[in-house]
Amino acid sequence: MEYKVKDISLASRGRQLIYWAERNMPVLMRIRERFERERPLAGITIAASLHVTKETAVLVRTLARGGARVALVPSNPLSTQDEVAAALAEEGVAVYAWRGMNEREYYNAIGFALSFSPDITMDDGADLTASVHKLAYGASDDTVQHIRETAGSIDLAKLASRIRGGTEETTTGVIRLKALHREGKLLYPIIAVNESYTKYLFDNRYGTGQSTWDGILRATNMLVAGKVVVVAGYGWVGRGIATRARGLGARRVIVTEVNPVRALEAVFDGFEVMPISRAAEIGDVFITATGDVRVISLDHILRMKDGAILANAGHFNVEIDVEGLERVARSKRTIRPYLEEYELPNGKRVYLIGEGRLVNLVAAEGHPSEVMDMSFANQALAAEYLVKNKLGVGVYKLPDELDVEVAKLKLSSMGIEIDELTEEQRRYITSWELGT
Template sequence: MKGRVKDLSLAEQGRLKLEWAMKHMPVLMRLREEGRDKRPLAGLRIGAVLHVTKETGVLMMALKDSGAEEVVLAASNPLSTQDDVAAALVEYGIRVYAWRGQSSEEYYWCIRQVAESRPDIVLDDGGDLHAMLHSEYKKLAGEITGGTEETTTGVIRLKSLEREGLLLYPVVAVNNAYTKFLFDNRYGTGQSTFDGIMRATNILVAGKNVVVAGYGWVGKGIALRARGLGARRVIVTEVDPIRALEAVFDGFEVMPMSEAAGIGDIFVTATGNKAVIRREHFEKMKDGAILANAGHFNVEVWIPDLESLSVRKRVIRENVTEYTLRDGRKLYLLAEGRLVNLVAAEGHPSEVMDMSFANQYLAVKYLHENKGRLEKKVYNPPRELDEMVARLKLETMGIKIDELTPEQAEYLKSWSYGT
């Protein structure tokens, strides 16, 4: 069975997108070429629930070309699939269950197909596959060598399983690789979030007041890009005092959402939590305020409150839903509250996903090579693999760096040198 996608006739268009991504993902392409020669994943069955984009496609092809017996892919969001890429991957021999615009039932049906393929190693983005395996497929989960997780949200869910003693296989938290979160979360999400907002609305960011909820690495990137695009004020809301203090020292205004609600023209959530913008905030917002979410799930802008406050709802542009409140004010929700960068745009640039997916590839290889030797825990990626990705990325960019002299290396290892 080849899976289920929207339209196989879109494959040629998808191949062109994959070709474009390959040109901008030199680290992963180098690993893929090495994998073709050495076939380090020979015989493995791999199941993945990731955003089905051109960048993900390059990763899936690299895994297959490195010897994987079968690669099965489903989408990690009902609206993020690039249907032409999905078709091209099926043509390449990857079993894909993904199409844009899935219902909730269809979304989880697709993830079940991945679980039921009896994978040896699983890759996830957000934790829905891991959660399903630990609730509906415990016997199958007990046979899995290990898994990976791409997102902060997913790592939080897996850490919860580990704390409760319920984790059934070791997981490498790819999200925690420095070459992932310092670049993908910050620069990738920062740029692609505004790409999505501007494609959906065609508004000018310069001169607007932008409110960013959350100042983790994703929030930092969004705030940085808002300032770079000329936002008049960039306001950060936070619950963590250390992150709030960091935002202040980075030059941003910090205040509670209850205050920011009446100031913002554009609101972007990036917290991983629910109901970050809710009834009391909607009630204070300006007419015409724009609401976007950059977190994994569509729970940060609390849609039930927005629905209950509204007397009319209509789609006014693709990916823009207008809510008319009882007093006549209009609020505009982008991408149905889902990941705006993937629903209204194409997700992160290939250059930054090059590092993220190189980490995914190396994590799969690491789990396979260490089968039976890892505890059922959430692991950070090994530092040497992180450094390998960084060195390869610098090399492909034509950048050289210094190396320690033997004397310097000895000095750093010794406790005996003083002033």
């Protein structure tokens, strides 16, 4: 079986979506041109667990032009664009993805990707990489059984020993993989793509900032002006969301944090800062962006105004206590696509977007192509770097010179020129002798 998608007849529409993304991803297209000439990934098999979107398709095509065989599966059960999956399948990509997978189907997809015995894993959230490690260490939970159902005859226990390395796209995944390494259990090198400046400074801040609000507005068609918006977490994602809320006319933007430095940054950036327990009684719209569990608890939800809207911009659906909400709700009904109304025991109603999953990919299309251009340029260069360099086990940042290369390509594609240091200036900032 080379693919499993929702409807292969959607391929024509998918090709149009991919074409539009390619038009807006000039950096990755320039890397593709070089990859076609040099074929740096010839003979390499890549198992990729990424959001199956039009931008991901541009990355997959680029890797393929570089000589790689790619098996693509989702990194979230609700983020797949079925038209794009169909288009890739029709092109011959080994893709196993459709929107609305249940847990078994999701891990069946991971098993499908691993059945190709990859040389490189490419991840967004670390489910694929974590699965490889669980298999290597002999775990036997339900997810492992689901993986085995589609993995074929491959020896899953020995799979990690032949993998050259992996990449990780997002903050949540990097945290998981650093924890794995800290415990002495990481089995192969990982390049933390998320730690490249041309990824997190732009993707996390501008990409998530805009696409989160895109998802909220598509799901609700609400007016942001005049609302009180509460953003949980002030990392780069939270900063982007809070800044866009202010730009959309929110009456108040409140930030909740556990990190004193980030809380202070939020204050100096002009936002109110307070505990979530206080903010719960004030907010109209709540958006989580922390990567942690039950940041908005059931107790917080019960304190909220009638009509409060809940959305999550973190990778996993654990930041809002959806289980607790489901448990105590008197009733639940779908009001609009991806918008559920819950009646609470106190008679109030709250509205949850996208089951508490990634709002920008469930209710919208994810990040704009222009910002994913840099993120996926880093992914392509990371795959090439793993092939050309033998790394020891660890979690690495992509070398700064590749980060700079991506930035230069992006500026060039935008028609922007910058200054260069003179020889005198270069000597001055690299010397200890020169001073007053």
